[in-house]
Amino acid sequence: MALLEVNRLHKSFGGIRAVNDLTFSIEQGEILGLIGPNGAGKTTVFEVISGFTSPDSGGVKLNGHDIVGLKPYSLCERGICRTFQLAKPFLNLTVLENVMIGILAKGEPVKTAKEKGNEILKFLNLLDFKDIQAKFLTIGYKRRLELAKALSTQPKLVLADEVMSGLNEKEVMDTMDILKKINGRGITLFVVEHILHAIMALAERVIVINHGAKIAEGTPAEISRNERVITAYLGRGFSDRFQDLSKEKR
Amino acid sequence: MNFPSKFHILLIAGIILILVPFFVGSYFLHVMIIIFFYAFLAESWNILGGLAGQLSLGHGIFFGVGAYTSSIMFIKLNVSPWVGFLVGGVFAAVLGLIISFPVFHYKLRGAYYALVTLAYVEIFEKLALKIEYVGGALGILIPLRESSLLALQFQSKKPYYYICFALMIISIGITHWAKMSRFGYILSAIKEDEDAAEAVGVNATKYKLIATALSAFLTAMGGVFYAQYTTFIDPKTTLSVFVSIEIVLRPIIGGVGTILGPILGSFVLTPLSELTRLLIGSGQSGVHLLVYGIILIVVCLRAPRGIFVEIQTLFRKYFEKRRGEVVRHYGTARS
Numbered sequence: 280m281a282l283l284e285v286n287r288l289h290k291s292f293g294g295i296r297a298v299n300d301l302t303f304s305i306e307q308g309e310i311l312g313l314i315g316p317n318g319a320g321k322t323t324v325f326e327v328i329s330g331f332t333s334p335d336s337g338g339v340k341l342n343g344h345d346i347v348g349l350k351p352y353s354l355c356e357r358g359i360c361r362t363f364q365l366a367k368p369f370l371n372l373t374v375l376e377n378v379m380i381g382i383l384a385k386g387e388p389v390k391t392a393k394e395k396g397n398e399i400l401k402f403l404n405l406l407d408f409k410d411i412q413a414k415f416l417t418i419g420y421k422r423r424l425e426l427a428k429a430l431s432t433q434p435k436l437v438l439a440d441e442v443m444s445g446l447n448e449k450e451v452m453d454t455m456d457i458l459k460k461i462n463g464r465g466i467t468l469f470v471v472e473h474i475l476h477a478i479m480a481l482a483e484r485v486i487v488i489n490h491g492a493k494i495a496e497g498t499p500a501e502i503s504r505n506e507r508v509i510t511a512y513l514g515r516g517f518s519d520r521f522q523d524l525s526k527e528k529r
Numbered sequence: 530m531n532f533p534s535k536f537h538i539l540l541i542a543g544i545i546l547i548l549v550p551f552f553v554g555s556y557f558l559h560v561m562i563i564i565f566f567y568a569f570l571a572e573s574w575n576i577l578g579g580l581a582g583q584l585s586l587g588h589g590i591f592f593g594v595g596a597y598t599s600s601i602m603f604i605k606l607n608v609s610p611w612v613g614f615l616v617g618g619v620f621a622a623v624l625g626l627i628i629s630f631p632v633f634h635y636k637l638r639g640a641y642y643a644l645v646t647l648a649y650v651e652i653f654e655k656l657a658l659k660i661e662y663v664g665g666a667l668g669i670l671i672p673l674r675e676s677s678l679l680a681l682q683f684q685s686k687k688p689y690y691y692i693c694f695a696l697m698i699i700s701i702g703i704t705h706w707a708k709m710s711r712f713g714y715i716l717s718a719i720k721e722d723e724d725a726a727e728a729v730g731v732n733a734t735k736y737k738l739i740a741t742a743l744s745a746f747l748t749a750m751g752g753v754f755y756a757q758y759t760t761f762i763d764p765k766t767t768l769s770v771f772v773s774i775e776i777v778l779r780p781i782i783g784g785v786g787t788i789l790g791p792i793l794g795s796f797v798l799t800p801l802s803e804l805t806r807l808l809i810g811s812g813q814s815g816v817h818l819l820v821y822g823i824i825l826i827v828v829c830l831r832a833p834r835g836i837f838v839e840i841q842t843l844f845r846k847y848f849e850k851r852r853g854e855v856v857r858h859y860g861t862a863r864s
Contacts, residue, residue: 329728355730363728369721380718381729383711392711432730 280343282307282467283328283359283436288337290323290491297323298334299491305436310458310468312482312499314475316512320491321471322364325438328469329361330354341436352384358435362425362442364471368413375400375409377424381431396431403427403457419450426457436467443474451477475517479503487512546694550687558686562758564799565693566751571779571791572700573747578777579786580704580713581740582720584639586773587628587646588748590653591621593768595749596756597657600669603680603756610681613753621749622742629741633734638723650770657764668763671756681757689758696754697792700747704788707743716740720786748776778821782828784835793837798824 281304290298297320305311313321326332328339330351339347341357349357360381369377375396382392400406403423408416413424422442429437439458443451455477462468472478478485479499487495487502489511495502502508503521513521550558570592577583598620599613608616632645658666676684683689707713715736718726723733756762766772779798784790801824802817809816832839 331724331728350732351724351727352730352732355728360730361728363725367722367725367728369718369725371721372717376714376717379714380726380731383714384726384730384732387711389709389711389714392714428725428729 281305282342283469284338284340284343285324285328286338286340288324288327288339289335290320290327290332291335296320296491298327301337301488301491301493303486303493303496305467305469308462308465308467309484310462310470310482312478312485313469313471313488314473314478314485314502314512315488319488321488322440323491324488325361325440325469325471329359329438331361355381355384355432355434358433359438360429360432360434360436361438362422362429362440364440364444366418366421366425368416368421368424368428370414371412373410373412374405374416374424374427377413378427378431381428385433399427399430402430402460419446419453422446423454423457426454426461430461430466434466436469437461439468439470439472441471441473443472443477455481475513476521479521543698550690555686558690560800560803562686562689562693563803564795565690565697566754566758567775567779567799568792568795569693569696569700569754570748570751570776571783571795572697572704573744573751574776575704575780575785575791576707576747577737577740577744579780579791580707580720581716581737582786583737583740584643584777585646585741585744586643586770586777587649588744588776589650589767589769589772590628590646591625591745591748592752592755592772592776593653593657593762593764594621594624595752596762596767597663597669597752598749599753600671600756600762601663603671604669609679610753610757611679614750617749617753618746621745621752625741625745626738629738630734633737647770647773650768650773654764654769657768664763666764668761668766669756671760671762673760681754682760693754693758696750701788701792703743703747708788712736712739717786778825780835782824782836784837787835787837790835790837793840794835797836 283305285301285303288298288301289296301324313324315321323332327334330346330349330353333348338345341359346354346357369380375393378396378399379389379392382395383389387395397406397409400409403426405420405423405427408420413421416424426439426442442458443454446454451474458468458470458481470478470482482499485497485499485502486493487505487508494507494511495505497505503513503518509515509518549561570588574585574588577585595617598617599610602608602613602616603610628649632642637645657663663669673682674680676682678688707716715726715731718731719733719736727733752767755767779794780791781794782798783792783794798821801820805817805820828836
């Protein structure tokens with residue numbers, strides 16, 4: 280059984296259909312990518328799954344249980360945690376304190392939260408910054424802190440909303456490694472990303488949406504050859520480059 | 530930490546304050562009582578307004594509910610104000626929950642929250658003015674019965690001094706506990722960013738409600754003390770926006786969210802207001818408000834995080850210079 284099933288999801292804002300009849304599922308332990316042009320509705324999909332917005336119609340099931348209408352914090356207890364496209368660390372708290380909040384929210388005492396928080400920071404190579412306020416971090420580290428905060432809630436599924444945007448090439452590589460490491464712990468990842476070479480290398484399966492509707496689904500290689508995806512989003516150039524890259528690898 | 534520890538400074542200050550009543554006159558003692566009294570209220574507000582970051586302008590309600598509950602019980606049922614502390618506190622806490630739940634549930638934040646609480650004070654003030662049972666516009670005059678601890682009425686000011694001092698210490702203790710505990714960490718996350726806090730599993734509404742109840746309970750205790758100390762309450766002086774503002778100004782000037790900032794705020798502001806009243810006379814009512822306004826502007830411009838934080842920073846810098854150390858301060862909202 281799939282970890283998360285999204286069934287015929289609809290969401291409109293006024294006259295704009297942000298999500299239009301979207302159906303897909305996420306398997307336990309995979310890395311699923313979600314791509315599409317700007318305004319395609321990717322973030323709205325995340326908002327609905329994580330409980331920040333309620334859908335107009337359609338169902339979302341986690342392990343077979345309906346989760347539509349649940350609040351973000353209770354979804355978090357059930358194992359779904361999102362990161363924000365615009366990183367939202369607790370700016371005036373230290374990096375360690377940022378990570379402690381999710382652990383404390385689970386009911387752990389302060390002392391345990393400090394220990395576990397330190398472990399998470401070590402896992403993500405953030406330990407050097409643990410005592411400085413989050414507002415002093417660079418954007419790269421802020422985004423990494425977002426992932427650390429997500430991990431602090433002991434999630435089953437992390438919804439990562441553009442965790443690589445605005446990063447330089449080195450930071451993108453680092454973040455990819457981190458995402459793989461997180462996935463290696465058995466945590467399922469659902470990743471929205473604009474940095475295509477990253478998501479193509481990372482994801483096992485990719486869903487492409489445009490105007491809120493799914494236009495393609497498949498492995499990165501299949502997606503990059505798909506005519507509809509090329510016209511709507513990728514463009515001929517990327518497709519050719521990606522084919523060349525794939526050939527070179529072989 | 531090499532510099533004289535906060536603990537030692539506080540200990541010495543505490544001892545001095547305990548000895549003060551033996552050396553000073555009645556008026557000075559009265560000023561000290563008022564300082565402690567506002568320090569206590571400011572610290573009570575600080576739990577909701579400072580730690581949880583909810584700018585409540587509705588604390589006049591909780592204050593008034595405490596004062597009215599205990600006074601009515603005292604006059605009509607002959608119940609000791611000590612019971613009034615508890616009952617008034619519980620009433621205020623429950624009222625706080627009832628008022629705040631819809632506000633938090635429908636996610637009114639920041640200025641909107643402040644406006645709603647402001648509106649509620651006005652409503653309750655009008656209610657108290659209209660209801661004859663609680664004295665209406667005439668208010669309640671609390672008869673002097675006997676000088677006894679049970680009735681919380683004394684001939685001398687010294688017992689009031691120590692009771693109010695104890696209240697202040699209790700509020701500092703509670704705030705200190707709240708800040709260092711799981712509760713305080715979670716409140717600080719809510720203060721920083723409520724959405725982000727909910728995203729990591731914090732039930733923000735629940736924690737804000739707990740903070741409201743705790744804050745309301747303590748504020749109502751202040752109201753009970755006020756009623757017994759001044760022996761007269763009416764809607765204008767106990768259940769109005771002015772009370773709310775008197776309470777809010779002290780933490781803002783002293784340092785919102787710090788443990789000792791609100792206390793310091795009261796020690797700065799309360800004597801000033803007494804002084805202006807003394808020098809200019811209470812006939813020219815409103816002069817102390819003018820002084821508040823000027824101080825508020827200066828503090829907001831020069832020390833937006835409050836006087837306490839500025840002093841702390843100066844203190845640290847001074848002692849680090851003496852040790853010849855260069856330390857970069859990244860600081861934290863929780864220090």
